Amino acid sequence: MLDGVLGLPLHPLVVHAVVVLLPLVAVGVIALTVRPAWRPRLALPLLGLLAVAAVSAIVAMLSGRSLAERVGTPVQHEQLGTLLAVTAVAYLLLAGYWLWWVRRAEKEPTTPQNATGWVASIASVAVVALTIAVGHSGSSAVWAHWMVEAPATDPTPAASPSAVSSASSPASTPPSTTTPAPSAAPTSTVASLYSADMLADHATAEDCWAVIDGNMYDLTDWIALHPGGASRIEALCGTDATAAFTGQHDGQPNPAEALSRHLLGPVG
CATH class of the missing domain: 1.20.120 (Four Helix Bundle (Hemerythrin (Met), subunit A))
Known part of the structure; x- marks a missing residue:
């Protein structure tokens, strides 16, 4: 009403x-x-x-x-x-x-x-x-979740002096036509960066990781800012928190937006 x-x-x-x-x-x-x-x-x-x-x-x-x-x-x-x-x-x-x-x-x-x-x-x-x-x-x-400082991004690295000099000088020799040896197929580094086995090493309030919907999140900074109290997040440290998050915030845009700020990557 x-x-x-x-x-x-x-x-x-x-x-x-x-x-x-x-x-x-x-x-x-x-x-x-x-x-x-x-x-x-x-x-x-x-x-x-x-x-x-x-x-x-x-x-x-x-x-x-x-x-x-x-x-x-x-x-x-x-x-x-x-x-x-x-x-x-x-x-x-x-x-x-x-x-x-x-x-x-x-x-x-x-x-x-x-x-x-x-x-x-x-x-x-x-x-x-x-x-x-x-x-x-x-x-x-x-x-609170809007005031979390976004991680700094590295600026685009400047070109090295050698690259600049080679780009600005006229080509003195034709490019090599040697066919490079085939290399192994590239592997996905993102998928292999995080695994569920890592949770045991990040299961404290000082270093709090959790898995939600197949993604790894670092919730350490969010503990002190969570509107529902720090204990709600501390209980999730080192666990697969998918069921807990979905049960509390399923379909709610603000919690999902806040969570996305702490994404580390997919769990492989």
Whole structure:
């Protein structure tokens, strides 16, 4: 149900409301705790924004689960997103109650009001920190595999001096007409570079190779970047991971694109 809107995934759209409104309300709560004179003017607007932020956090959680069914589940981001949704509701109950309580102008705020405000301010700091963590994990899930530095390619080697001189000087002798001796048929070096027997020597997190669909991949750098957590890749080191990859990401373009960046070659 909470899948898309106007042909776009709903999750990244509603997430922006969460990452903007929750920190904004948190800063506002802290400001009203320090400056009681602002409470009559700002308490109700902040309460309204907090209600929108809490609802947005719930929608983001649900739409994120729908999106994960299509593109794969980033485990860490999903866990943090669920925690943020629960925290946003709890924050609405605490800070929202306080904002409603102090919405009216009073000559002198009461001690319970001030004490509750400081508790809400401490909760505000935690909410901001959690929102940042959720946003970072989500960004990593989307962009991490694009930020992997592509291996440098060797430039085209310059022609050797002897080749240059021979090419620029006039031919003094006709080319040799001697027929070269037949050589053995060329063999495919690519197919023989990697074999399943090599997996035993690359089965650790520091040197992690795996076979998927008949190709060898070096997943060492991907361990720290995998959205689902390092343990998911570490379990594949030194194995034929075809069944594991297909079962988790079959038909999903983004995981396949990320995997292709770590291709070593076919297994012969």
